[in-house]
Amino acid sequence: xxxxxxxxxxxxxxxxxxxxxxxxxxxxxxxxxxxxxxxxxxxxxxxxxxxxxxxxxxxxxxxxxxxxxxxxxxxxxxxxxxxxxxxxxxxxxxxxxxxxxxxxxxxxxxxxxxxxxxxxxxxxxxxxxxxxxxxxxxxxxxxxxxxxxxxxxxxxxxxxxxxxxxxxxxxxxxxxxxxxxxxxxxxxxxxxxxxxxxxxxxxxxxxxxxxxxxxxxxxxxxxxxxxxxxxxxxxxxxxxxxxxxxxxxxxxxxxxxxxxxxxxxxxxxxxxxxxxxxxxxxxxxxxxxxxxxxxxxxxxxxxxxxxxxxxxxxxxxxxxxxxxxxxxxxxxxxxxxxxxxxxxxxxxxxxxxxxxxxxxxxxxxxxxxxxxxxxxxxxxxxxxxxxx
Amino acid sequence: xxxxxxxxxxxxxxxxxxxxxxxxxxxxxxxxxxxxxxxxxxxxxxxxxxxxxxxxxxxxxxxxxxxxxxxxxxxxxxxxxxxxxxxxxxxxxxxxxxxxxxxxxxxxxxxxxxxxxxxxxxxxxxxxxxxxxxxxxxxxxxxxxxxxxxxxxxxxxxxxxxxxxxxxxxxxxxxxxxxxxxxxxxxxxxxxxxxxxxxxxxxxxxxxxxxxxxxxxxxxxxxxxxxxxxxxxxxxxxxxxxxxxxxxxxxxxxxxxxxxxxxxxxxxxxxxxxxxxxxxxxxxxxxxxxxxxxxxxxxxxxxxxxxxxxxxxxxxxxxxxxxxxx
Numbered sequence: 001x002x003x004x005x006x007x008x009x010x011x012x013x014x015x016x017x018x019x020x021x022x023x024x025x026x027x028x029x030x031x032x033x034x035x036x037x038x039x040x041x042x043x044x045x046x047x048x049x050x051x052x053x054x055x056x057x058x059x060x061x062x063x064x065x066x067x068x069x070x071x072x073x074x075x076x077x078x079x080x081x082x083x084x085x086x087x088x089x090x091x092x093x094x095x096x097x098x099x100x101x102x103x104x105x106x107x108x109x110x111x112x113x114x115x116x117x118x119x120x121x122x123x124x125x126x127x128x129x130x131x132x133x134x135x136x137x138x139x140x141x142x143x144x145x146x147x148x149x150x151x152x153x154x155x156x157x158x159x160x161x162x163x164x165x166x167x168x169x170x171x172x173x174x175x176x177x178x179x180x181x182x183x184x185x186x187x188x189x190x191x192x193x194x195x196x197x198x199x200x201x202x203x204x205x206x207x208x209x210x211x212x213x214x215x216x217x218x219x220x221x222x223x224x225x226x227x228x229x230x231x232x233x234x235x236x237x238x239x240x241x242x243x244x245x246x247x248x249x250x251x252x253x254x255x256x257x258x259x260x261x262x263x264x265x266x267x268x269x270x271x272x273x274x275x276x277x278x279x280x281x282x283x284x285x286x287x288x289x290x291x292x293x294x295x296x297x298x299x300x301x302x303x304x305x306x307x308x309x310x311x312x313x314x315x316x317x318x319x320x321x322x323x324x325x326x327x328x329x330x331x332x333x334x335x336x337x338x339x340x341x342x343x344x345x346x347x348x349x350x351x352x353x354x355x356x357x358x359x360x361x362x363x364x365x366x367x368x369x370x371x372x373x374x375x376x377x378x379x380x381x382x383x384x385x386x387x388x
Numbered sequence: 389x390x391x392x393x394x395x396x397x398x399x400x401x402x403x404x405x406x407x408x409x410x411x412x413x414x415x416x417x418x419x420x421x422x423x424x425x426x427x428x429x430x431x432x433x434x435x436x437x438x439x440x441x442x443x444x445x446x447x448x449x450x451x452x453x454x455x456x457x458x459x460x461x462x463x464x465x466x467x468x469x470x471x472x473x474x475x476x477x478x479x480x481x482x483x484x485x486x487x488x489x490x491x492x493x494x495x496x497x498x499x500x501x502x503x504x505x506x507x508x509x510x511x512x513x514x515x516x517x518x519x520x521x522x523x524x525x526x527x528x529x530x531x532x533x534x535x536x537x538x539x540x541x542x543x544x545x546x547x548x549x550x551x552x553x554x555x556x557x558x559x560x561x562x563x564x565x566x567x568x569x570x571x572x573x574x575x576x577x578x579x580x581x582x583x584x585x586x587x588x589x590x591x592x593x594x595x596x597x598x599x600x601x602x603x604x605x606x607x608x609x610x611x612x613x614x615x616x617x618x619x620x621x622x623x624x625x626x627x628x629x630x631x632x633x634x635x636x637x638x639x640x641x642x643x644x645x646x647x648x649x650x651x652x653x654x655x656x657x658x659x660x661x662x663x664x665x666x667x668x669x670x671x672x673x674x675x676x677x678x679x680x681x682x683x684x685x686x687x688x689x690x691x692x693x694x695x696x697x698x699x700x701x702x703x704x705x706x707x708x709x710x711x712x713x714x
Contacts, residue, residue, distance in 0.1 A: 115459075143490070147498035148462070155494050159486045165452055166487070169459020176441060177463070196483070199452030206447055360497035361531050363555035367583065367630035369531070 033233070034247055034279055037254040040307040042315025044254075053258035059322045065106060065253050066317060067331055069098040069310050072122040074335040075131045078342045079121075079138070083288045087346050088138045092119045096251070096283030099309030100216050102126060103256025104184065104278070107264055111152065111181040113174075115167035118156040119216075120186050127153040131338075132345040141352050161187055161194035164213060168200045171209035171267075182267040183211045184260070190221025192237065193229045201241040201273070210267035212260065213238075213275045216250060218282035223295040238275035250280025251309040281307070354380055390576035396538070397567040399545040400430045400506075402575070404468065407552045408438045414552060415460060416443040417453055418470030418506075427472055428508055428567055450480035457503050458487055466502045468552055474509040474561075475518025481526070488557045489532030500555040504548070509537075510601045510651050511698055512565035514691040521688050522652035527559045528629040528661075535629040536582060537561040537600035541571040543586075543626060546579035554582065561628075563601035585632035587639065591621035594645035594708055597636055597662060599625040602649045602699060609704040620708065628658050636662065637669045644675040645711045649699050654682040676714035681707045 037047055037054065057065075076094050083091040094101060101122025108114065108126065116123055124134055129151050136145040137156060144155035157163040167185030174181055191197050192215060204211050217234055219226055230237070238245030244266075248259040256278055263274035281304040285292050317323040358373040394402065407414045416431055416438075422445035425432030435443035446453050450471060457467035471477045477484075484505065491501045511520030528535045534556050538544040544562070551558040580586070588603060589610050596606040603624045610620035621639050625631060640646045646666055648659035659680035666678055681699045689697045 142494075142496065144494035145496055148495060149499065154462070155491075157487075159482065162455065162483065162487050165455025165483065166459040166462060168452075169456030169461075170463045171459070172456060173460045173463030173465055176465075195449075195479075196451055196455060199447070199449040199455065202447050202449060203452050203456050360493045360495075362534070363492055363497070363500045366534070366556075367632070369630075 034249040034252075035255050035259050036249040036252050037258060038252045038312055038316055040251070040312050042312045042319060044316060047255075047258075050255065050258040050262065053261040054254050057254075062313075062317060063323050063327060065102055065257070066310070066313050066323065067334075068102040068106065068122070068125060069253065069313065070331055070335055071338055072098050072102065072125050073310060074338055075125070075342060076121055078339045079135060080284070080288065082135075082343065082346050083138070088135060088288075089140045090138050090287050090289060092138075092287045093282075093284040094119050094121050096281045096304065096309070097216055097218055098122055099253035099313075100214075100250040100256050100278035100280045103253040104214050104260040104276070107257050107260035108184065109181065109264075111179070112264065113152045113154070113167075113170055113181065113183045115154045115163040115170070115183065115185045116156055117160070117163065117186050117188060117191070118158055119188075120156070123186065124153055127151040129153050132342060132349075135342070135346055136349065139346060139349055141349060161191035161196040161200075163187070164191070164197045164200035165203070167211050168204045168207075168209050171204065171211035171273075172207050174210055175207070175270075180268045181210070182264045183209075184214055184264070185211060186214050186216065188221060189215065189217040189219070189226050189229055189234060190224065191215075192234050201238070201243075201275070204273040205242045208270065208272040210270070211273045212263040212267055213273060214260065215275065215277045216280055217277050218250075218280050220282055220286065220292070220296065222286045222290060223292075233277070235275055235277035243273045243275065245275040245277065247277045247279055250278030251304075251307045251312070253309055253313055391572055391574045393570055393572055394541050395568050395570050396541050396544045396563070397428060397430055399541040399573050400548055400562065401432055401434070402573070403545045403548040404431060404434060405437070406575075407468070407549065408434060408442055411466060411552075413464060413466045414442075415465050415467045416470070417446050417457060417467055418444075419446055419448055419453075419472050421445060421470050426470060428564065430506075430508075430562075430567075431470065450476055450478075451483050454480040454483040454488060454503075454505065458483065458491065458501065461501050461503050462499060466504075466552060468504040468506060471505060471507045473515075473519045474507055474521040474523055477505075477507055477523060480505075484527070484533070484557075484559070485530045489530045492556070493532060501557045502552075502555050503557045504551045504560050505557070506548075506560045506562060508564040508567075509561045510563050510565060511688060511694050512601065514694070517688065517690070520694065522561075522650065522683065524559070524561055524628050525652060525657050528658065532557065533629060534558045534583070534627070535561065536627045537563060538626065539563060539566065539588075539600055539603035539624050541569070542573045542577075545573045545575065546577070547582055547626065550579065550582040561600060565601055566604065569604070583627040583630050583632060585626055585635035586624045587621060587635070588624045589620070589622040591619040591643065593619045593643055594647065594711055595621045595623055595636070595639040595643045596647050596649060596704065596708075597623045597625060597639075598649040599628065599658075601651060605699060605701065605704060606649055609701050609708065612701060613705060613708060618708065618712070625658075631658075631662065631665075633662075633665050633669065636666060640666055640670045641673050644673050646674070646678045647681060647704070647707045647711055648678065649681045649704055649707075650683075651698055652683055653685050654680045655685045657682055676711040679707045679711050
């Protein structure tokens with residue numbers, strides 16, 4: 001058996017297929033040129049450009065970021081387990097992406113607006129969305145279900161990249177209103193190939209919309225590596241659209257917070273969009289229906305585990321004396337309690353009423369829906385007659 | 389004076405002007421809608437009077453136009469977007485059917501999607517390909533969308549007002565070859581419901597049901613048939629989603645015969661749905677099967693062949709004769 005080195009992250013190719021590519025030597029789209037404030041070993045590194053954006057973080061705030069990541073991971077693990085137990089039809093795990101989501105999510109103000117894809121459980125957490133609300137669509141009781149305006153957190157979007165245009169339009173509206181809030185759109189490396197994402201870049205640049213495009217490059221779009229999406233590092237795409245792009249260590253919560261704050265402030269100042277590429281890794285499967293062992297190697301995951309976002313912050317907190325045993329023990333208790341709450345909430349989640357099929361299709365009504373609703377109700381009622 | 393004679397194009401322009409004037413949340417968006425006033429001049433002069441923030445020239449990207457309109461609607465605006473031609477709506481089709489149509493339901497009714505997508509549609513103007521199509525069935529098939537088409541200047545004016553005021557997404561098909569037809573518009577009238585069909589001509593022997601550009605053809609056919617002693621009723625559907633089956637049913641119960649006419653391909657088109665529903669509703673009233681006249685299962689042909697493809701007077705009257713022969 002051949003032991004593969006770091007190049008092992010590339011999928012096996014038939015020999016000879018990469019000759020031309022090798023001769024052209026394109027810049028690797030995965031070559032890291034990262035904004036980093038905290039190394040994988042938990043060392044704080046100076047960054048003259050971004051240090052000021054985290055200078056205000058108190059020990060309490062740092063412990064808060066750690067708590068957010070731990071609880072989000074616990075929630076995610078619980079949901080994965082619930083899927084395995086048959087309580088959820090599907091789950092899209094965020095394992096490994098906690099820093100990207102908590103760092104960017106905590107950079108937001110209450111009046112900012114978030115347009116997520118379907119994996120932003122950590123961002124939802126930061127917005128104060130009850131995590132059990134996120135499970136309805138995965139349990140199959142609704143297609144979203146929460147009021148986007150109550151937490152300025154839009155519904156999850158399944159169609160890849162669609163929400164980047166909604167975010168851009170919303171941001172255009174923010175600018176029209178003369179407000180100084182900002183909008184953030186989440187998407188993945190696979191979505192960067194979609195026309196909608198590129199149209200969102202065009203519209204946001206042309207209208208100078210206050211939107212931050214936050215791409216979590218987790219290296220894999222189901223089974224397709226980033227190399228199948230792009231020949232240049234993703235953050236460099238922004239330049240061609242006329243706005244800045246920055247690549248941040250997506251496993252570094254401080255760097256994600258700093259870079260997102262910087263981009264949001266730029267948007268608030270009326271200077272337009274920014275593309276942030278959070279270079280991270282999806283440690284689990286794409287969803288619970290996926291089998292990553294078919295397309296990637298264990299040693300790749302092992303290499304990324306060494307960059308774990310939670311471990312590195314813990315090392316830093318311990319080393320700096322910001323958090324001690326008592327904090328970690330109490331957080332563990334809180335984490336267990338969250339798991340229990342999620343478990344119980346999912347199991348108690350009722351199936352929707354049959355008539356829900358016909359609800360909320362139109363705001364102003366529709367004759368055909370009314371007719372079919374009545375037919376369906378009569379049909380349902382006919383069974384009740386039989387039982388009597 | 390409230391009653392004025394104007395073209396369909398002018399009526400649409402006046403309607404948009406009124407909407408911009410009365411509701412500061414109304415926006416016009418699309419390619420060339422600003423200085424040019426749109427390729428059909430429907431938005432003529434609006435940017436001059438309401439500014440670039442209200443009448444927005446967009447990049448040439450239909451998915452982007454509809455997708456950003458969705459975002460603006462989420463922010464509380466009421467965007468009216470123009471798709472330049474029927475055949476260009478397909479890049480926006482994904483945003484319309486997977487996002488615009490479903491947003492209200494996905495949020496369990498907590499948010500509304502008051503977006504109007506205006507699409508100049510249909511043939512008969514000698515255009516190149518992708519400029520003459522009738523894609524209404526694609527949209528009517530999707531729950532969450534409303535689909536309408538006016539046939540007169542008065543309906544153009546009022547139906548657009550109503551579409552803009554609707555809290556649901558409305559696909560507003562404008563019959564482009566009728567843009568220059570003139571008629572009276574009472575801008576102070578109280579219009580009927582947006583989705584109610586209209587009996588455009590009364591008759592007793594057979595019902596012709598049509599919408600948009602084909603209403604005029606059917607009225608001409610009814611006039612020609614009258615000279616031969618046949619009394620045809622013409623129902624202008626006005627709305628393809630929902631369809632006012634009650635009005636069609638009432639007419640068919642009187643005339644006992646129905647021919648549905650549209651430009652779109654007959655196969656799986658609006659006419660098929662009407663034929664099926666009216667057969668269910670009027671089975672014992674019908675003296676003949678419901679017949680359909682429309683486009684063929686072929687790409688819309690080059691301009692030199694479109695008169696063969698489009699239902700004209702002769703094809704409509706041929707179907708009338710076939711129905712009456714039962």
